[in-house]
Amino acid sequence: MIHPDTELRFISPEVGYGVVAKKFIPKGTITWALDELDREFTPKQFHEMDETYKEILEFYSFRNNLGNYVLCWDNARFVNHSFNSNCLTTAYDFEIAIRDIEPGEQLTDDYGYLNISEPFRGIDEGTKRKVVYPDDLLRYAPVWDKKLVAGLQKFNEVNQPLKRFVKPMVLKKIDKIVKGESEMDSILTCYYNPNGSAKVVLEKVHANGTAMKR
Secondary structure (H helix, E strand, O other): OEOOOEEEEEEEOOOEEEEEEOOOEOOOOEEEEOOOOOEEEOHHHHHOOOHHHHHHHHHHOEEOOOOOEEEOOOHHHHOEEOOOOOEEEOOOOEEEEOOOEOOOOEOEEOHHHOOOOOOEEOOOOOOOOOEEOOOHHHHHHHHHHHHHHHHHOOHHHOOOOOHHHOOHHHHHHHHHHHOOOOOOOOHHHHOOOOOOOOHHHHHHHHHHOOOOOO
């Protein structure tokens, strides 16, 4: 479920539609949470579908760490990509604002953590990254983790209209993270790796103290 203080707007002919904040959304706010109306399709179900449905899922869904296609039922499926996104996903089935989002500003994700099937060139935003790759999670997890930890520090200080969609055990985990009693689970746990565990890769990345470079 997308944050209630948002709406769908036409952005431009190049971008199409996007999700825009109607009110100020402060850093640390849950901007999206997986809910019971979101649909999940296994790879087997996907491959048995008609090509029309496959195209819809490829365009509007993301893949979780099981490789399943998750199709959001509401405007969340229209959130656009940005190399400098103001939202990041977590290991806990929700996303947060990693900086303040002003009224009229788009909510954006970095599609690099959505387990895309094929690379694509994003709109030029003046960033060093120009292309989104399927393995971007392996490369930028440490960078994104730092932003998430900073955002979660504000979790209990801001209004959370989507908090009721987060499991109680997860909320307890977040409280411990905020208090410094527990480490946050890395965003890398969201990575879909059909060839094995991403844990070893994360350990190597952290050992190097930097994101992997392309």
